[in-house]
Amino acid sequence: MRGIVRAMATTLGTFVRGPVTREYPERHRPIPQRDRAFPLLLWDFDTDEPFCTGCHACERACPVECMTVLMKDNPAHTSLGGTSKRRKIIDKFWIDYARCMRCNICVEVCNFDAIAMNNTWSGHEISVYDRADLVMDLPQLLAQHKAGAIDEWVAP
């Protein structure tokens, strides 16, 4: 009997405590800056091109081989009359979000700070009817940062 009374007292004691649950999806909790959804590419506003030079470092380091990188000569390079210091630049880039295991390794190996993990809710709320739609191409990967809709965090 004593034990049951004690258990009831514990239950009553929690009436005064607020819940930790939230009414998702009506309400979103703020997510920490380091949150890792899926990787996306960053846009260099100074020269109006992606940071990514297509160096393949991330592609080689990815444990699940879900990235595909193709590079090209940068048409905007200074030697060709442009303003950019990047001799090479990304031509095509795909990341298969369905295979990505969100390990952050691609962000760690990138020497150009060109890639970051999405730390917004839109990075988590991806649902599609066809798996092929989860293979993101370059414009899709760049869109969010280009639109200024992300405050990215890259580990120092």
Place this chain on the structure above:
Amino acid sequence: MVANTHEQEFETQELLINMGPQHPSTHGVFRMVLGVDGEVVTDVVPHIGYMHRGAEKLCETMDFRQGVGYMDRTEYLANFNAELSYVLAVEKLAGIEVPERAQWVRMILCELNRLSSHFMFTGAFGTDVGVFGTAFVYSFREREVLLDLFEEITGDRLMYAYFRPGGLAWEVPDNFESRVHEVLLSAERGIRDMDGLLTQNEIFLARTKGVGAISAADAIDWGMSGPSLRASGVPLDLRRDDPYLYYPQVKFDVITGEAGDVFDRYHVRLKEMRESVRIIEQCMERLADGPILPERLPRMLRTPPGEIYERTEAPRGEYGIYLVSQGGNRPYRLKIRSACLSNLQALRDMTIGHYVADAVVILGSIDIVLCEVDR
């Protein structure tokens, strides 16, 4: 022979019933075939392997940084502990000195992870015993606070991939210390709550006392480890008996039970949570500023040829990594010594002779993680 008509009338027949693989109380995808005589279990045949993904084999194709992520996916309730075994093995083989700060942070995170894992256990176990809702929801509330902290540090709630051979992936946030203190307060309250809710509860005691007992000798024979072994009265704790990190520098007690029954397995874990809080408090005092990675770390880590077995005390027992290297940047062979697999061996001994309803409780008390069992 003139048979006793009374007995003939009630002659029973052994029946095979299937529990799982899609059974809510099997904690994952796990199937038991129970032989029952009336309500009494006469035989148990566990079937495992539904979650087998070949993690060991996969790790042989991964370099040492990539492998960390796969450790997460074996022991998914105590990821930090699983990662720790792996990185410790790699570090020892490669002869890397890990900075002090990184070691203390690792210790704090591993103990916090032990708390969250044991909260998961008390909740799920409460559900198995029949305190559905209350125990489960209460312990998940506390676990939630812990996971929030992990998310703030590592960026993920479950698959942290935060330890690296050599140290940590990145520095903890600035408010780490105050957040840990906050979380500890809530964890202590959570432990009190679970204690009040279950430990003396008569219904709980009736379901757990004397059920699924296993003697110390049997437990050792089956290769059990962790809280399940200590509940039988064997004071084996790798943190004390085969120390790693800075465990020799902190004070804590090794909790043991007496009867080795389901109640003891629960109670040992509950008391262990208090010890974890003690350890974390001591670690927080010792935590000083400093680097989190060694100064000279090659871009691609290579180990000399050799083999090593490194074990740590994960929440479920001895989580060991046996690593064979032939040089190069990836293991030649990796074997994961799973605590749950060994603990699960004893299930048959524990369950035979008890009621079918107790089979669920006994299975719950071993606290299995099927992804670790099958790997």
